[in-house]
Amino acid sequence: MDSIFWLTYYYELFSTYISYYWLYFIQLFADYPFVVQVSAFFTTAMFMAIFVVSMALLLKAHFRKKKEQIWHHLNERFAEGISYCLSAESSPKMTRQEVIKKLGIEEDLAQHKVLLKSTKEKRLFAKLLRDLRFTYTNVKGRHENLAHILEIFSIPSFLENEVSTAGMHYKVHAMNAIRVFKLPISLWVINKLINSKWITVRRLAMYSSVSNSSDSDMDYFESEFFDKTCCVYDEIELAYALQRRRSRGLRLPNLARWAYMQKNPATQCVFVRLMRRFNQDENCDQLRNLFQESKHKKLIEEISRTWGYLHYVDGEQLLVDTFLMQPDDTKVAILHAVTRMATGKQLDLMSDGFHNTVNPHVRFEALRCMYNYGEEGRALFHKTEAEATESEKKYFAFFHNPITLEKIRLDKEQAYHPSIETVYNLSY
Amino acid sequence: MWLTIYYIFSYIVFGYTMLILLSYLFLVVQSYRAQRHLKIDMPDDSSIKYALQGSPLTPGVSIIAPAFNEEVTIIDNVHSLMQIDYPNYEIVIVNDASTDRTMELLIENFNLVEIPYDVAMKVPSKPIKRVLKSTDERYSKLVVVDKEHGGRKSDGSNAGINVCSHKYFVCTDVDCIVEPMALYRMMWLVVTSPVPMIGVSATMLMSNGCTVEDGRVAEAAVSLRPIPLFQQLEYMRSFLIGKLGWSTINALPNISGGFGLFDTDVVVKSGGYDQTSMAEDVDMLLRMVTYMKNSGQDFRVAQVPKVCCWTEGPSDLKPLYRQRTRWARGLFEIVSHHRKLFFNPHYGPIGAYTLPYIFMFEFIAPVIEANGFLFMVWLFFAGGISWDTAWIIFLMIYTFAIFMAVCVLYFDYSAQAVNWHGTKRNYLRLALGALVEPFVYHPIITYCSVIGYSQFLFNTGSVWKPIARRGVKKKQQTEKPAENGKTTN
Numbered sequence: 001m002d003s004i005f006w007l008t009y010y011y012e013l014f015s016t017y018i019s020y021y022w023l024y025f026i027q028l029f030a031d032y033p034f035v036v037q038v039s040a041f042f043t044t045a046m047f048m049a050i051f052v053v054s055m056a057l058l059l060k061a062h063f064r065k066k067k068e069q070i071w072h073h074l075n076e077r078f079a080e081g082i083s084y085c086l087s088a089e090s091s092p093k094m095t096r097q098e099v100i101k102k103l104g105i106e107e108d109l110a111q112h113k114v115l116l117k118s119t120k121e122k123r124l125f126a127k128l129l130r131d132l133r134f135t136y137t138n139v140k141g142r143h144e145n146l147a148h149i150l151e152i153f154s155i156p157s158f159l160e161n162e163v164s165t166a167g168m169h170y171k172v173h174a175m176n177a178i179r180v181f182k183l184p185i186s187l188w189v190i191n192k193l194i195n196s197k198w199i200t201v202r203r204l205a206m207y208s209s210v211s212n213s214s215d216s217d218m219d220y221f222e223s224e225f226f227d228k229t230c231c232v233y234d235e236i237e238l239a240y241a242l243q244r245r246r247s248r249g250l251r252l253p254n255l256a257r258w259a260y261m262q263k264n265p266a267t268q269c270v271f272v273r274l275m276r277r278f279n280q281d282e283n284c285d286q287l288r289n290l291f292q293e294s295k296h297k298k299l300i301e302e303i304s305r306t307w308g309y310l311h312y313v314d315g316e317q318l319l320v321d322t323f324l325m326q327p328d329d330t331k332v333a334i335l336h337a338v339t340r341m342a343t344g345k346q347l348d349l350m351s352d353g354f355h356n357t358v359n360p361h362v363r364f365e366a367l368r369c370m371y372n373y374g375e376e377g378r379a380l381f382h383k384t385e386a387e388a389t390e391s392e393k394k395y396f397a398f399f400h401n402p403i404t405l406e407k408i409r410l411d412k413e414q415a416y417h418p419s420i421e422t423v424y425n426l427s428y
Numbered sequence: 429m430w431l432t433i434y435y436i437f438s439y440i441v442f443g444y445t446m447l448i449l450l451s452y453l454f455l456v457v458q459s460y461r462a463q464r465h466l467k468i469d470m471p472d473d474s475s476i477k478y479a480l481q482g483s484p485l486t487p488g489v490s491i492i493a494p495a496f497n498e499e500v501t502i503i504d505n506v507h508s509l510m511q512i513d514y515p516n517y518e519i520v521i522v523n524d525a526s527t528d529r530t531m532e533l534l535i536e537n538f539n540l541v542e543i544p545y546d547v548a549m550k551v552p553s554k555p556i557k558r559v560l561k562s563t564d565e566r567y568s569k570l571v572v573v574d575k576e577h578g579g580r581k582s583d584g585s586n587a588g589i590n591v592c593s594h595k596y597f598v599c600t601d602v603d604c605i606v607e608p609m610a611l612y613r614m615m616w617l618v619v620t621s622p623v624p625m626i627g628v629s630a631t632m633l634m635s636n637g638c639t640v641e642d643g644r645v646a647e648a649a650v651s652l653r654p655i656p657l658f659q660q661l662e663y664m665r666s667f668l669i670g671k672l673g674w675s676t677i678n679a680l681p682n683i684s685g686g687f688g689l690f691d692t693d694v695v696v697k698s699g700g701y702d703q704t705s706m707a708e709d710v711d712m713l714l715r716m717v718t719y720m721k722n723s724g725q726d727f728r729v730a731q732v733p734k735v736c737c738w739t740e741g742p743s744d745l746k747p748l749y750r751q752r753t754r755w756a757r758g759l760f761e762i763v764s765h766h767r768k769l770f771f772n773p774h775y776g777p778i779g780a781y782t783l784p785y786i787f788m789f790e791f792i793a794p795v796i797e798a799n800g801f802l803f804m805v806w807l808f809f810a811g812g813i814s815w816d817t818a819w820i821i822f823l824m825i826y827t828f829a830i831f832m833a834v835c836v837l838y839f840d841y842s843a844q845a846v847n848w849h850g851t852k853r854n855y856l857r858l859a860l861g862a863l864v865e866p867f868v869y870h871p872i873i874t875y876c877s878v879i880g881y882s883q884f885l886f887n888t889g890s891v892w893k894p895i896a897r898r899g900v901k902k903k904q905q906t907e908k909p910a911e912n913g914k915t916t917n
């Protein structure tokens with residue numbers, strides 16, 4: 001009750017002061033022309049704004065200086081020890097006691113001293129640890145040592161607390177740190193963040209959820225969740241998250257179904273590509289409807305590539321039937337897909353691709369696919385080469401020159417299908 | 429009668445002044461909002477690198493750098509470009525038939541050999557004579573294009589676009605010093621955008637006054653010479669307030685030719701750089717916007733608030749005069765060539781807001797200012813100045829200029845746009861520069877603009893001359909290496 005009284009009192013006092021000076025200001029310039037009144041008001045406002053911004057700048061500088069002092073102190077005290085624990089210099093795996101000894105904190109722990117006193121110190125320590133983790137990101141087998149350090153300094157509980165209670169800026173930092181340290185995160189925290197108004201927070205929560213949650217929790221994404229904001233980065237992170245999920249032995253979601261549930265074709269493309277990357281060949285038939293119903297050329301192209309990559313032979317005839325109606329990039333994708341399926345029944349398609357299309361890129365790809373389409377394909381290639389007109393000979397010249405091929409961007413097949421083993425089995 | 433006209437004229441000019449100030453204020457507010465958002469949405473460099481470096485989905489970037497008679501600096505500059513940290517990029521150096529030893533030096537130093545090559549001329553440029561690649565594995569990212577002389581940077585850039593093989597390209601000058609993390613910073617905005625990002629503008633500052641070591645800015649500092657100092661303030665205002673502010677409403681009108689990232693496909697479909705244009709960078713972005721809007725596609729153009737590139741600007745009046753009159757001619761050309769976009773909401777926020785702003789407050793302003801100055805001189809001799817009014821209006825404009833400068837310093841410090849070597853000293857220089865800039869530098873720029881307009885109208889002075897470079901300071905002594913495991917905040 002008292003607090004309300006005092007609040008009202010101070011509010012009224014403040015209002016009175018403001019009104020007084022406002023009226024004083026108005027009467028001071030009352031006899032002057034309108035131009036002067038406006039200019040005077042604006043000038044006063046500018047003086048005040050300059051004062052406020054300058055103060056903000058000075059305050060920021062002051063706080064940054066304090067922060068730098070803490071950072072410097074942490075760096076001096078722990079950086080060398082942590083580097084040793086994370087780098088290749090140390091033994092592959094250290095015990096908790098060894099880590100404590102290396103960090104020089106035996107006495108502090110024996111005397112039950114708090115190692116990191118303030119929230120600011122904890123934040124900066126987490127940042128230091130994260131930065132050093134980045135430095136030694138390629139060194140394998142140090143995760144146990146990192147886990148000891150995190151446990152000794154109670155960083156996991158601190159980060160989870162930050163994620164659920166801190167301001168948005170710190171929340172994002174904490175979530176990033178959780179991902180870098182590969183820490184588990186409570187599902188209730190993820191669920192709380194997954195509907196945040198900040199897209200970055202939503203994204204980070206989504207990646208954590210896809211990495212860790214149970215199969216039933218994944219149903220959440222069988223909606224238009226991704227549609228509004230899906231981007232290349234989502235694809236990158238979803239790929240990593242699914243990889244982590246697979247390495248933990250958890251079942252992968254039905255990505256064909258996820259693709260079907262989205263309305264935005266670009267988002268659908270993302271899931272079709274992910275399907276390809278994670279070899280979900282059992283769900284290929286679920287893409288048939290999407291292939292037949294969609295008018296989006298990129299989506300049709302991605303489905304064609306996926307079918308080819310996953311050897312979905314049942315879809316071959318559908319691809320061949322629509323070949324001549326498709327735009328050039330999709331034609332190339334169909335040629336690649338049919339070549340990968342290697343059923344040996346579609347030599348006519350290769351021939352059509354070379355003789356009955358106009359785009360040089362499609363024609364060249366048809367030749368390349370013809371060459372790679374078994375013995376019969378190669379025979380047809382040589383026959384076509386022998387019968388080639390002057391203008392057609394340049395396609396064969398390109399074919400025999402790999403440097404040129406690389407530079408004119410015709411190795412799309414390679415670009416679209418990097419080896420999953422080499423790419424996603426990195427120690428991330 | 430004359431008195432009435434005089435009063436009406438005065439009020440119109442006053443209203444115009446207030447509109448300019450309010451529009452700047454709007455940009456300051458928008459820029460502040462952008463900074464707040466980016467603080468959350470754009471992580472620090474190491475996090476960006478960690479997220480993007482290992483993925484095959486990280487889009488590739490081609491760096492296109494046209495060169496003409498650059499024998500003195502070309503080798504250092506190519507080495508500098510090779511220090512860029514990004515997993516998937518190529519460097520395309522376009523030799524515009526240099527008459528000095530530029531090409532020979534490149535061949536000798538990088539073990540270049542001619543490769544068989546068939547270039548599809550997707551955008552117009554002078555014929556390409558040969559394409560060279562290195563036999564040395566260390567320089568596998570380097571592609572050198574030797575072409576016939578086009579005489580313009582735009583021609584060289586177009587040749588580079590024809591040769592480049594990645595989805596995005598960055599156009600730069602060989603003498604620019606690129607920050608190692610620049611591509612990561614720019615591509616972060618590309619990969620996190622839910623709608624296609626057709627261009628990203630990078631913050632670019634003056635390297636005059638900086639110390640350079642091994643092709644990198646080792647010590648960022650503000651020049652003590654007045655002309656570069658004023659330009660540094662101007663650049664900071666332009667990138668950290670103007671462009672960042674406009675980018676929040678997807679209305680960025682210009683991606684600097686010094687260092688900007690573009691979507692290759694969209695550029696090709698828009699026709700590439702115009703080889704006759706005086707302002708080819710603005711012209712191309714406007715054509716890209718026109719193409720995207722006319723084909724009904726959604727898009728974004730964004731601004732990176734952190735400095736990505738350093739360029740040496742004119743340090744004397746004469747080259748400054750030449751540069752600014754050329755920019756003024758370019759602006760006039762843009763206004764006349766792209767007039768259908770102005771005040772046209774069909775072209776989105778750029779047509780509805782930015783281009784009208786440019787027309788009213790950047791194109792017309794120098795003319796009004798010059799007239800105002802002459803009018804004041806006449807009134808002074810005629811004894812018609814109301815000093816009560818004059819001083820308060822003057823004070824209003826002056827305090828506003830100071831306010832803008834303080835805001836720039838705040839934004840720079842807040843976003844840590846530049847890692848200044850001795851922040852206090854540099855900020856003090858900038859602050860002192862801001863106090864005198866309205867009296868010294870601004871009138872010069874206004875004069876150059878008016879002259880540039882007259883040159884455009886009477887078709888004179890259109891010969892392009894490169895700016896004479898003084899060169900940046902090079903660090904003599906290398907610093908002691910950091911202690912093991914120590915990181916910097």
